[in-house]
Amino acid sequence: MKIIVSSIVYALFISLLWINPVAAGPVMRLKLATQDFPPFSYLKDNDVPLSEQVVEGPAAEVIEAVCRQMGIDFSLKLLPWRRAQYDTREAGMYHGLFLIGWNKKRTEWLYYSPPILDTEYCFFVHQD
Secondary structure, three states: OHHHHHHHHHHHHHHHHHHOHHHOOOOOOEEEEEOOEOOOEEEOOOOOOHHHOOEEOHHHHHHHHHHHHHOOOEEEEEOOHHHHHHHHHOOOOOOEEOOOOOOOHHHHOOOOOOOOOOOOOOOOOOOO
């Protein structure tokens, strides 16, 4: 598991160097944005200032574990979805986004790493 997860974040980190102006110079801190998507990504405490927010959830845990193992300083920011995309693509404030689904339009400006989580959505219904 360690090698697979490390490889995923390493591939993500290397790919970010090619796609975003923030990464053009030496990367002091890997900056990633995501959206509020419980239970996968959410704020630990909604009543703290933005500068102190802590993103939690399984994807954040995987990214945190791998970055710590590889000695990469990082920050995770939870934003409204349109702002996360704009701040990453247009404003260059983040190196990338995490926990997003694939779609053709985003492949024009994002490199998709291998999945860090596998999930399925289902309907549960009564048998009767």
